[in-house]
Amino acid sequence: MDNTVVGVFDSYAQAQSAMNELIASGFSRTDVQLNPDQETSASSTTTTDNTSDSGGIGGFFRSLFGMDDQVGDRDTYAEAVRRGSCVLTVNADNDEQRDRAIDIMNRYDPVDLDERSTHWRNSGWTGYDASAPRLTDDEIVQERSRYSTTGTTGTTGITGTTGATSTAANLTDTTRTEGSQTIPVIQEELAVGKRQVQRGGVRVYQRVRETPVTESVQLRDETIHVERHKVDQPASQADLAAFKEGAIELRETDEEAVVGKSARVVEEVVVGKDVTQRTEQIQDTVRRTDVEVEQLGAGTTRTAGMTDDSDFRTHWQTAYGQQGGRYEDYDAAYRYGSSLSSRDRFQADRWNEVEPQVRSEWESNNPGSAWDKVKDAVRYGAQRVTNNQQRNH
Structure with missing residues (x-):
């Protein structure tokens, strides 16, 4: 949003x-x-x-x-x-x-x-x-x-x-006080929550499938036959008794197949879910701004061998000014380079030997800051302070 x-x-x-x-x-x-x-x-x-x-x-x-x-x-x-x-x-x-x-x-x-x-x-x-x-x-x-x-x-x-x-x-409502400045110290906190995500599943379809079947059944059919035979004999008493009008009826009967269907449950498919709990360790980094207070003397040089800010600004204008941006984006790199001169193991004239270690330390303390962007500022800060110390001696 x-x-x-x-x-x-x-x-x-x-x-x-x-x-x-x-x-x-x-x-x-x-x-x-x-x-x-x-x-x-x-x-x-x-x-x-x-x-x-x-x-x-x-x-x-x-x-x-x-x-x-x-x-x-x-x-x-x-x-x-x-x-x-x-x-x-x-x-x-x-x-x-x-x-x-x-x-x-x-x-x-x-x-x-x-x-x-x-x-x-x-x-x-x-x-x-x-x-x-x-x-x-x-x-x-x-x-x-x-x-x-x-x-x-x-x-x-x-x-x-x-x-x-x-x-x-x-969002802000601050009162300006002459001669004072508030520097916030910001610290990130890690908040770990949880959310549901789709990991796949099962979809069960139910369809009706027709299968042809064949069954045999015996069926009976009736057929009436009428035959006439010529006879020449005297009529018997029974024949005389039947000598009257009447009718005889015979019917044919056939059998036909009758189909009926009944449904039976022959199998069950059970669908369910198993739920398990697991503990996952979350590892991340949080950032915090540290405010360092440095006492400045009355002269033009900083304590602990650091050069005046104007030296760094002049170098920034020459090296980075044409690229846009602000001097404040490189100030930390100049200060970091200045701090290197106080270490016994650091020698500015052997930069190629110490650069991998310096780079590793910078990237560890300044995540997200590209070393290739600020390395010239770090090197200048270290060499400038070293040269000042040698001249003072």
Whole structure:
């Protein structure tokens, strides 16, 4: 299910910078939308019916929040655009992308729309009016000065919507404190459940099969024969007694076969299942972020022989800058290389000999990070610190 992260920015430049970093971090350009999509003057007082423009503000927020559901959220974001703000949305395929988008967008000072809309209502706003004109530049400056005096700035308000329900919810609500930064320590936990899967089975068909059979039976047929014989003799007393009218009737009888069928159960097929329980050991890995605090001296070099960050950034710009991405993606590799110089067994000038062991250790501690991508950074970090130590001696 897709997640949509939504952020509101008072500065178009901040929204544009956030969008550029989102794209540079791997999001597709088609998944990132900025409304308005270009920096335009808000000083026009022409009345515009945004609901009639399917490609305008009304159409943009209807596509984001739906036609009927979450009308309040849709109107609040549309009102923010009318008052000169920019709305940046990111479609994330999973929770990891959603959290990454929130982290990036929070770096560019998004506004807390809940507090902002509360301020509007306290000032008499009753709902979004599509026919109302956008604020002019002077009106925007005056209104934002009132935000500053009422304390409605300085908080972040990135929200996320779930694609199936389009329900907006505040995902973060942090207060910025000057001079401090919160670094979360994240640890994965292994949750093992179970589910039913199809492993095959048996389908039993019952069909009627006809088999020809032959049986023998004796049948009796009767046939009447009538014969006449000429006789010349005197009539007897019995003949005289029979000398009267009458009738004699004889009938023929035949036998015919009569077929009857009876059903008998001659076999039974029993279908059942045997259920057994088994215990399976699940082995996997979980990740945790470890935060190391390093004390920096007053000079330009780091303690424990580590070089200043600017050396690494210069090397990254030369070696990786043309490939895109960020220096932060390689910072851990530079630091890891710097730590190698403190080991007795490591010699930077014999890199080919130690590289297999270094690679194995890196891949073990950094699963998912391709060694061929960062090995130049690791080697430079090790050689740079080693060279500094030799010069200091």
